[in-house]
Amino acid sequence: xxxxxxxxxxxxxxxxxxxxxxxxxxxxxxxxxxxxxxxxxxxxxxxxxxxxxxxxxxxxxxxxxxxxxxxxxxxxxxxxxxxxxxxxxxxxxxxxxxxxxxxxxxxxxxxxxxxxxxxxxxxxxxxxxxxxxxxxxxxxxxxxxxxxxxxxxxxxxxxxxxxxxxxxxxxxxxxxxxxxxxxxxxxxxxxxxxxxxxxxxxxxxxxxxxxxxxxxxxxxxxxxxxxxxxxxxxxxxxxxxxxxxxxxxxxxxxxxxxxxxxxxxxxxxxxxxxxxxxxxxxxxxxxxxxxxxxxxxxxxxxxxxxxxxxxxxxxxxxxxxxxxxxxxxxxxxxxxxxxxxxxxxxxxxxxxxxxxxxxxxxxxxxxxxxxxxxxxxxxxxxxxxxxxxxxxxxxxxxxxxxxxxxxxxxxxxxxxxxxxxxxxxxxxxxxxxxxxxxxxxxxxxxxxxxxxxxxxxxxxxxxxxxxxxxxxxxxxxxxxxxxxxxxxxxxxxxxxxxxxxxxxxxxxxxxxxxxxxxxxxxxxxxxxxxxxxxxxxxxxxxxxxxxxxxxxxxxxxxxxxxxxxxxxxxxxxxxxxxxxxxxxxxxxxxxxxxxxxxxxxxxxxxxxxxxxxxxxxxxxxxxxxxxxxxxxxxxxxxx
Numbered sequence: 001x002x003x004x005x006x007x008x009x010x011x012x013x014x015x016x017x018x019x020x021x022x023x024x025x026x027x028x029x030x031x032x033x034x035x036x037x038x039x040x041x042x043x044x045x046x047x048x049x050x051x052x053x054x055x056x057x058x059x060x061x062x063x064x065x066x067x068x069x070x071x072x073x074x075x076x077x078x079x080x081x082x083x084x085x086x087x088x089x090x091x092x093x094x095x096x097x098x099x100x101x102x103x104x105x106x107x108x109x110x111x112x113x114x115x116x117x118x119x120x121x122x123x124x125x126x127x128x129x130x131x132x133x134x135x136x137x138x139x140x141x142x143x144x145x146x147x148x149x150x151x152x153x154x155x156x157x158x159x160x161x162x163x164x165x166x167x168x169x170x171x172x173x174x175x176x177x178x179x180x181x182x183x184x185x186x187x188x189x190x191x192x193x194x195x196x197x198x199x200x201x202x203x204x205x206x207x208x209x210x211x212x213x214x215x216x217x218x219x220x221x222x223x224x225x226x227x228x229x230x231x232x233x234x235x236x237x238x239x240x241x242x243x244x245x246x247x248x249x250x251x252x253x254x255x256x257x258x259x260x261x262x263x264x265x266x267x268x269x270x271x272x273x274x275x276x277x278x279x280x281x282x283x284x285x286x287x288x289x290x291x292x293x294x295x296x297x298x299x300x301x302x303x304x305x306x307x308x309x310x311x312x313x314x315x316x317x318x319x320x321x322x323x324x325x326x327x328x329x330x331x332x333x334x335x336x337x338x339x340x341x342x343x344x345x346x347x348x349x350x351x352x353x354x355x356x357x358x359x360x361x362x363x364x365x366x367x368x369x370x371x372x373x374x375x376x377x378x379x380x381x382x383x384x385x386x387x388x389x390x391x392x393x394x395x396x397x398x399x400x401x402x403x404x405x406x407x408x409x410x411x412x413x414x415x416x417x418x419x420x421x422x423x424x425x426x427x428x429x430x431x432x433x434x435x436x437x438x439x440x441x442x443x444x445x446x447x448x449x450x451x452x453x454x455x456x457x458x459x460x461x462x463x464x465x466x467x468x469x470x471x472x473x474x475x476x477x478x479x480x481x482x483x484x485x486x487x488x489x490x491x492x493x494x495x496x497x498x499x500x501x502x503x504x505x506x507x508x509x510x511x512x513x514x515x516x517x518x519x520x521x522x523x524x525x526x527x528x529x530x531x532x533x534x535x536x537x538x539x540x541x542x543x544x545x546x547x548x549x550x551x552x553x554x555x556x557x558x559x560x561x562x563x564x565x566x567x568x569x570x571x572x573x574x575x576x577x578x579x580x581x582x583x584x585x586x587x588x589x590x591x592x593x594x595x596x597x598x599x600x601x602x603x604x605x606x607x608x609x610x611x612x613x614x615x616x617x618x619x620x621x622x623x624x625x626x627x628x629x630x631x632x633x634x635x636x637x638x639x
Contacts, residue, residue: 388603
């Protein structure tokens with residue numbers, strides 16, 4: 001019998017929308033007739049003929065009810081998703097109907113119809129209409145849940161029975177993407193209680209629930225919990241082979257944007273256990289508020305985030321300088337509409353004439369120089385272009401800034417510049433030396449404050465391992481890792497951009513700022529954690545039947561096992577707890593300028609050996625990890 005009901009329900013669900021509306025209208029017509037008949041019976045204590053005394057009461061009921069219900073939107077609602085809000089709509093529509101019906105039947109009077117019918121029938125109609133909608137919700141909702149179960153839709157538990165959890169349950173109710181079967185919560189007072197039809201269990205019950213209810217996902221609905229507590233929860237969930245997904249921020253919740261699509265995989269910065277530091281608003285505003293700001297490399301990972309942070313501080317104008325047309329279009333389209341003058345400018349920082357025109361025309365107060373080639377193996381294979389862009393592009397831009405009287409110039413540097421084993425790191429350290437030496441040279445006559453900010457990897461940047469690992473897990477492929485012991489520092493892109501802006505505001509001239517990156521992360525551990533929090537297992541010697549293997553491919557050209565942030569010792573604190581000032585040595589501009597002339601000639605002649613000699617001479621600790629792997633150089637050697 002139950003199966004017949006479910007089959008009938010699924011047949012109705014498969015009907016087109018207009019057919020379902022006709023059925024609902026037919027039901028409402030029947031309920032209007034039925035409630036008039038019942039009202040007569042309750043009033044007179046006898047069964048009356050609808051074709052006799054009750055005819056006009058029925059006609060008036062239908063003439064009022066159907067138009068009012070249609071205008072009130074009762075026939076546009078999807079009843080299997082309806083809840084309390086739909087009952088309110090029914091109540092409002094029937095209230096309007098009741099006033100009009102009572103006005104005609106009770107106040108005006110209809111011959112042969114008792115006046116109290118005008119009061120009794122609307123009450124009965126509200127109960128009948130509301131009851132029918134509720135019945136449909138549970139009847140068809142059960143049918144849909146049965147279908148979802150049969151189709152293998154993921155069964156999930158919501159971790160957190162607070163307001164966010166309740167909103168998430170409402171958003172996912174009868175979803176075709178996820179079936180919620182209960183709550184988990186740490187509050188012992190809630191254990192055993194029922195919230196919106198779902199039982200609340202202790203987190204320790206997760207293994208039993210996985211076994212008995214076939215749980216495949218745990219949905220974190222705790223947007224305000226600290227990152228430390230979140231990591232404790234993740235550690236407790238990790239052994240149980242369920243996928244973990246999370247909600248967006250409290251801001252998104254407050255703006256009512258909680259839907260199925262808001263559920264997302266955990267961002268890897270949420271797994272690092274690193275608590276964000278509230279930025280110093282004074283430092284953020286110092287070089288930006290009501291000023292003209294220029295960002296080179298504005299479409300890159302760091303450059304674009306700098307632009308996002310800058311527009312929040314309300315500069316007078318923001319110049320977006322980018323060599324990639326698509327990257328420039330993307331960041332400009334994203335920021336357009338803000339109350340800031342945006343100027344998208346296609347330009348290469350190596351083009352002195354173009355950069356001179358831009359800086360001379362708009363006379364920016366502050367320049368953030370993020371333009372660089374940063375991908376270690378690519379720069380290793382394309383040495384000339386790396387040097388042109390990272391060294392001479394930086395040199396040209398900073399010299400123009402000094403010449404045009406720009407107040408502040410901030411270079412975005414990297415931890416790979418410290419005792420580098422690759423051309424990318426060496427070229428960035430040489431760029432740092434250019435700023436240090438130029439400031440020393442111009443310190444008495446110039447007004448431009450030059451500084452550089454050095455930090456490690458940013459999460460989810462272009463070329464980062466994180467998106468690569470995520471895609472490999474999604475495809476069911478082995479994760480490719482270059483070395484089992486490789487470690488890296490990580491920081492979220494927004495935090496890095498905010499700290500860059502704050503560091504630049506503390507510049508006294510020629511400063512090398514170091515961002516506190518926290519503890520280094522072993523990439524093998526990171527890969528394993530990403531696999532486990534996707535609800536999968538690592539395939540290794542201990543677990544040969546696991547889902548995802550980790551394949552060791554060997555270090556790439558120029559790649560180090562670990563990175564450093566300091567060249568010297570004794571870094572100095574600043575007014576910001578996450579920013580230090582390094583004491584790095586440099587040479588006079590006269591000495592460096594002579595070497596840069598040799599370097600420029602070597603670039604012109606494609607003399608890779610001479611370029612590397614300059615690096616060895618000027619870049620402290622430079623030790624190339626492999627032989628020259630520049631593609632052009634290697635091809636010429638074959639000839």
